[in-house]
Amino acid sequence: MAEGIMSVSLKSTRARILPDENSPCPVLDVERPSSNVTKMSHAYAAVVGNDLRGVITNKQFKDERQPRAKRAKTDHNDKIQTKTNAPRGKHTDAEEAIRLLEHFVDETSRTDAYPSGALEPTSSFVGPDYPHVYWVPTTNPQRYSEKIALLGSIVKAVPDLDMIRHLYEIFVTRCQGPLGNVVHKPQFLDDAEILYECLSLASPESRVMALSSRFSMDVLACHLLALVLALAFHPTPSVLGWFPTPLTLSVEELRASEVPSKTWRSLALQCLQGGISLFCGSIASLQAAVMLLLDGQEESLALDAILVTAISGAQKLGLHRLGDAKLEASASPISSFQTSSQISVERSCSRTEVGVRIWWALVMRDWCRAQALGYYSIRPSQFNTRMPLHIEDEDLCQTSGRITERPRAEFTRLSYTVHALNLAILVRESIDLRGPLHQTYKQEESNEGAKMRDHLNTQYESFVARLPSYFRLGSTAGLTATADPMAAIPVHRWMLYQQLWSLFLKIYRNRLSSQDGRTSCQILAQNILNNQAQIQMRCAVCSSLSTNEAQLFNAASVLLVDLLFSSQRLETDRSSARLNRLMTRDRVQDAIALLRTRGDTEGAVAPSPQGSDLERVTSAAPLSATVLEALLKLEEEESGKAEIIPGEQSTASYPAV
Numbered sequence: 001m002a003e004g005i006m007s008v009s010l011k012s013t014r015a016r017i018l019p020d021e022n023s024p025c026p027v028l029d030v031e032r033p034s035s036n037v038t039k040m041s042h043a044y045a046a047v048v049g050n051d052l053r054g055v056i057t058n059k060q061f062k063d064e065r066q067p068r069a070k071r072a073k074t075d076h077n078d079k080i081q082t083k084t085n086a087p088r089g090k091h092t093d094a095e096e097a098i099r100l101l102e103h104f105v106d107e108t109s110r111t112d113a114y115p116s117g118a119l120e121p122t123s124s125f126v127g128p129d130y131p132h133v134y135w136v137p138t139t140n141p142q143r144y145s146e147k148i149a150l151l152g153s154i155v156k157a158v159p160d161l162d163m164i165r166h167l168y169e170i171f172v173t174r175c176q177g178p179l180g181n182v183v184h185k186p187q188f189l190d191d192a193e194i195l196y197e198c199l200s201l202a203s204p205e206s207r208v209m210a211l212s213s214r215f216s217m218d219v220l221a222c223h224l225l226a227l228v229l230a231l232a233f234h235p236t237p238s239v240l241g242w243f244p245t246p247l248t249l250s251v252e253e254l255r256a257s258e259v260p261s262k263t264w265r266s267l268a269l270q271c272l273q274g275g276i277s278l279f280c281g282s283i284a285s286l287q288a289a290v291m292l293l294l295d296g297q298e299e300s301l302a303l304d305a306i307l308v309t310a311i312s313g314a315q316k317l318g319l320h321r322l323g324d325a326k327l328e329a330s331a332s333p334i335s336s337f338q339t340s341s342q343i344s345v346e347r348s349c350s351r352t353e354v355g356v357r358i359w360w361a362l363v364m365r366d367w368c369r370a371q372a373l374g375y376y377s378i379r380p381s382q383f384n385t386r387m388p389l390h391i392e393d394e395d396l397c398q399t400s401g402r403i404t405e406r407p408r409a410e411f412t413r414l415s416y417t418v419h420a421l422n423l424a425i426l427v428r429e430s431i432d433l434r435g436p437l438h439q440t441y442k443q444e445e446s447n448e449g450a451k452m453r454d455h456l457n458t459q460y461e462s463f464v465a466r467l468p469s470y471f472r473l474g475s476t477a478g479l480t481a482t483a484d485p486m487a488a489i490p491v492h493r494w495m496l497y498q499q500l501w502s503l504f505l506k507i508y509r510n511r512l513s514s515q516d517g518r519t520s521c522q523i524l525a526q527n528i529l530n531n532q533a534q535i536q537m538r539c540a541v542c543s544s545l546s547t548n549e550a551q552l553f554n555a556a557s558v559l560l561v562d563l564l565f566s567s568q569r570l571e572t573d574r575s576s577a578r579l580n581r582l583m584t585r586d587r588v589q590d591a592i593a594l595l596r597t598r599g600d601t602e603g604a605v606a607p608s609p610q611g612s613d614l615e616r617v618t619s620a621a622p623l624s625a626t627v628l629e630a631l632l633k634l635e636e637e638e639s640g641k642a643e644i645i646p647g648e649q650s651t652a653s654y655p656a657v
Contacts, residue, residue, distance in 0.1 A: 124325040126348075126355040127317045130281030134274050135217050147217070150270055151208045154220065157263045158227070159254070161196055166247045167230035168192050173484035174233040175226075175294075177416040177492060180361030182290050183222070184350045185393040185413075191215075195223060218285040221271035224264045225291040231261050232295070239538060265297065278306055280313030283351060286358045289313075293365055311362050311378065319359040320383035325352050327389070327396070327403035349403060350396040357388045357417070364424040370431045371506065380428075387421055390414050409468050411477070413485055416492035419471065423499055426459050430507060449511075456507060463500065471496060487538075494535045501528050502551045509558060518562045525555035529587050532594065549595065553624040556591035559584050560631045564638060581639065588632055595625040 137144040158164060172185045198210035211220065234251050235242040242248065254260050272279050272288055279285050289310035293303060314320065327349040363378050370376040390405045392412050406412055433452045470477035471493045478489030505524045511517025528551055563584055566577070 155207045171226045171230040175229045182357045217271040221268040221288040224268040227264050278309050280310045290361050319355045322385040324386045329398045367424045367428040491538045521558045522562050525558040528555040552591045556588045563635045592625045595621045
């Protein structure tokens with residue numbers, strides 16, 4: 001489940017590239033502006049604002065003058081029309097720039113109470129949502145018309161109510177684990193009932209007005225992205241538990257066309273637009289940002305920008321300084337589309353716990369992507385928010401008493417999330433340990449590497465020992481279940497081990513030159529390949545993740561490297577060596593077949609108009625299969641040469657065993 005240069009909004013954070021003391025790679029340091037920056041920002045905004053207002057009052061608009069050659073070719077009537085409309089457009093753009101600068105100064109002064117490097121005091125409550133300024137009609141009267149037009153497009157694009165209900169059921173049962181449970185299920189379903197009421201009105205105009213009056217734009221973005229994720233996670237005919245019904249067949253038609261999913265995603269992004277960057281100033285907008293990160297259909301730079309903006313928005317709401325927040329049950333839970341003036345946010349248990357989950361979902365995303373980048377942005381010393389509680393969402397709806405965790409031995413919808421977070425901590429520790437290792441001298445590298453592997457092996461044992469029985473290898477829990485949540489246990493179990501084995505394969509593969517290193521890597525690679533087939537039978541999404549493609553390629557290439565080394569050694573027992581080589585080749589062939597299947601599926605998808613990143617992703621699977629086939633052919637040739645003995649026939653082509 002898993003990158004590039006991040007773009008940062010001026011309204012929320014500033015970024016600077018710093019050398020990391022534990023990594024040769026630069027680190028993106030996201031921090032609050034200092035007091036000097038605040039003073040400069042006020043002065044800069046005042047100067048620029050005065051300059052822009054001067055441009056507005058200047059009737060000559062000297063920058064509008066055209067070159068003489070172009071002016072000679074311009075029609076006189078068109079030029080008069082241009083001069084008539086130009087000041088109005090200039091006025092609108094300049095006023096918009098002034099508004100954004102003033103808003104930036106307000107945000108800077110509001111978040112500058114604690115200088116960079118200093119930790120704010122711990123608060124047990126999530127701060128109130130910021131208003132989505134972009135959609136406030138008082139800032140720009142044209143925004144109301146734009147909002148009504150966008151709501152009209154949403155009304156036209158969403159499917160019928162039966163399909164929405166079906167997809168929302170898939171969302172709350174199948175998407176919550178990978179999403180980090182950032183959506184409170186009872187609250188989401190309550191809001192969905194109101195959405196059904198709005199969409200069941202007679203005329204499209206009445207539906208638009210009902211949505212405008214009862215929902216904020218960030219909440220609508222959440223519901224649109226819930227449709228996108230539900231369509232992706234919906235079981236396919238090749239997955240266990242799929243049954244042909246009119247709704248499931250209709251889902252396959254929606255999935256095949258791809259137009260609805262792209263339309264819903266585009267409308268959600270329009271709901272979240274904030275002028276310069278994505279709006280992430282509310283709990284609902286942060287939920288939508290986490291959904292976009294899980295969806296992963298944007299380009300890598302866009303996903304980086306979403307992650308940085310979401311981290312900044314979460315910090316503005318205080319999600320990183322919640323400490324050991326206790327949940328005291330309240331008799332009046334808050335609804336996601338109600339403002340803080342309607343219901344006190346301090347009394348909302350669900351809001352606090354959802355804030356904790358959102359923060360850790362962003363932390364996990366940042367730490368896990370460090371496997372590719374070699375560094376991460378969120379340091380443990382920069383936050384003190386506890387981990388999410390191991391509870392059911394329904395526990396947050398109790399009306400009295402303190403909400404406490406359920407035993408880890410009991411399976412809940414948070415079970416996968418809390419153990420996946422522990423795995424993310426292990427990933428971060430491996431990054432911290434491998435950073436200094438790259439800076440050591442060669443003569444010290446073996447000793448430091450051995451210490452690192454011993455420490456991580458201890459962490460591996462500790463992680464596996466803390467797993468409950470239903471997540472242990474060999475467990476049969478959930479294998480015969482056909483309904484959620486028990487049916488999710490096998491997928492969650494295999495996903496945890498798949499990520500764990502892939503992490504340690506990356507750690508050990510630099511020791512392929514030694515026999516012990518190859519043995520460890522071979523065991524890990526075989527487990528990954530065996531596990532992949534089991535996951536694909538249960539989950540429609542896991543088989544299509546780009547991370548799984550990388551895991552398949554890494555595991556198969558490690559097995560091939562081991563074969564190349566073993567073909568150069570003289571085996572005492574040639575018959576057992578042949579059998580082992582044949583079995584290993586079969587595993588590699590299975591991995592190639594899986595990659596080929598993935599490539600054929602992606603080949604049916606129309607190429608992206610933007611090209612570049614998405615086209616490289618779609619070509620990765622067949623390219624990986626081609627590389628593995630070339631290595632396999634090389635291994636067969638090398639093993640054939642090594643096994644030619646005088647008086648014996650070449651064993652390059654093995655007989656059936």
